[in-house]
Amino acid sequence: MVRISAVSYLNTKPFLHGLEIAPVKDISISLDIPSECARKLLENEVDLGLIPVAVIPKLKEAHILPGYCIGADGPVESVKLYSQVPLEEIKTIFLDYQSRTSVTLARVLANEYWKISPEWKKAGAGFESCVSGTTAAVIIGDRTFTLNGTFNYEFDLAEEWKKLTGLPFVFACWVSNKVLDQNFISAFSNALEAGLQDISKVIAEESPKYLPFDVENYLLKSLNLRLDKQSESAIGLFLAKMEQLPPLP
Numbered sequence: 082m083v084r085i086s087a088v089s090y091l092n093t094k095p096f097l098h099g100l101e102i103a104p105v106k107d108i109s110i111s112l113d114i115p116s117e118c119a120r121k122l123l124e125n126e127v128d129l130g131l132i133p134v135a136v137i138p139k140l141k142e143a144h145i146l147p148g149y150c151i152g153a154d155g156p157v158e159s160v161k162l163y164s165q166v167p168l169e170e171i172k173t174i175f176l177d178y179q180s181r182t183s184v185t186l187a188r189v190l191a192n193e194y195w196k197i198s199p200e201w202k203k204a205g206a207g208f209e210s211c212v213s214g215t216t217a218a219v220i221i222g223d224r225t226f227t228l229n230g231t232f233n234y235e236f237d238l239a240e241e242w243k244k245l246t247g248l249p250f251v252f253a254c255w256v257s258n259k260v261l262d263q264n265f266i267s268a269f270s271n272a273l274e275a276g277l278q279d280i281s282k283v284i285a286e287e288s289p290k291y292l293p294f295d296v297e298n299y300l301l302k303s304l305n306l307r308l309d310k311q312s313e314s315a316i317g318l319f320l321a322k323m324e325q326l327p328p329l330p
Contacts (some may be wrong), residue, residue, distance in 0.1 A: 083265055084127040085110045086118040088253060090222045091287060091296065092151050092159065092304055093131060096284045099276020105268045114179040114222070115253060122258050129257045129269075134180035134316050135323060137256060146255035146266065149273045150308040152315075154249035157239035158303045159225045162187055164217035164234040170193050175211055175218040182252050186238050187219045189322045194245045201329055221232040226294040248315040250307055261281075277306060 085104075087093055089112040092233060100110065115133050115138065122130040123139060131151065137143050160183045164171055174191075176184035191197050195276065204218065206210070212218045212232060213283065219238070242250045255273075276283070280300060288296040 083108045083129060083261065086113050086121045086127040086130040086132075087111070087117055087277075088118060088131045088151065088262060089113060090115075090159070091291065092306075094287055095276040095280045095283050095300065095306060096131070096149065097276070098272050099272040100272065102279060103272040103275040104286055105265070105272050107265075107270075115203065116179055116181055118253075118273070119181055119306075122256065125258060128227060128259060130184050131253050132255050133180065133273050134251050134319065135185045137316075138320060138324075140256070140258055144257045144260060145308075146257065146270065148270060149277075150251045150254040150306055150312060152249055152251040152305040152308070152312055153239035153303060154305050155182070155240055155242040155243055156237040157252075158229070158237065158299055159223070160186075160219075160221045160238045160252065161225055161229070162217055162219050162236040162238065163228060163232040164210050164236075165213060165232055166215055166217075168197055168236070170215055171197060171199050171217045172215040173202060173217070174199045174248060175208045175216070177221050178204050178206070178208070179217050180219070180221045183221045183238060184219050185323050185326070186242060186250070186319070188326055189319070190238065190241050190245065192326070193322070194241060203329070219291060223291075226291055229289060242315075244317075246315070246318060248318065249312050250319070251308065251312050251316050254308055256315070 118130040119136040121127045239250045
């Protein structure tokens with residue numbers, strides 16, 4: 082039995098659909114927020130996870146499944162810094178508790194691109210209501226669909242990374258904490274591919290649930306669900322920049 086943790090957001094639905102239409106034998110799947118996917122893989126509660134790339138260096142053993150990821154080559158629409166004031170006026174930024182990669186990306190951008198030095202605060206449930214005055218917040222996932230356009234300023238972190246580096250960004254990829262059987266890897270990859278090939282069905286099923294958000298544009302244009310060479314380079318660059326960040330207090 083291969084234990085798997087997958088992200089519960091809309092961005093993962095094409096992969097989950099693939100696992101439904103091309104079932105893989107002897108697996109168990111839990112759906113979790115990204116930070117919980119990471120915790121489960123780190124603590125060996127699962128064997129394979131769709132985990133934030135920022136967690137990869139923390140694993141004693143990390144094997145990236147090739148070919149598939151959650152990323153973007155430009156605006157991703159679902160990972161943003163929201164603020165009521167311009168960047169240079171922000172004094173405090175709350176960091177989404179559901180994320181590890183996105184909050185680290187925000188710190189990289191603040192240091193290298195935005196040139197600001199805010200106070201960083203770890204957030205808990207309900208922190209979205211804290212955005213006011215000079216207090217901003219990094220918010221990720223499906224919650225952003227109803228937040229977009231409701232603040233004076235919003236900065237798409239994948240788009241900002243593209244401006245800084247010229248590269249796409251990878252938020253999460255499939256990683257195992259042990260060597261997995263090649264037959265399983267082949268079957269699992271085939272299932273993920275089946276989901277991408279049948280993504281129109283996912284769009285049809287999910288669109289009514291997220292109105293007025295444009296699910297088709299998000300899944301087909303905003304997201305990059307394939308891990309290519311350029312995306313792999315972006316992961317390496319991001320992890321190198323992450324190592325240069327001071328630890329949070």
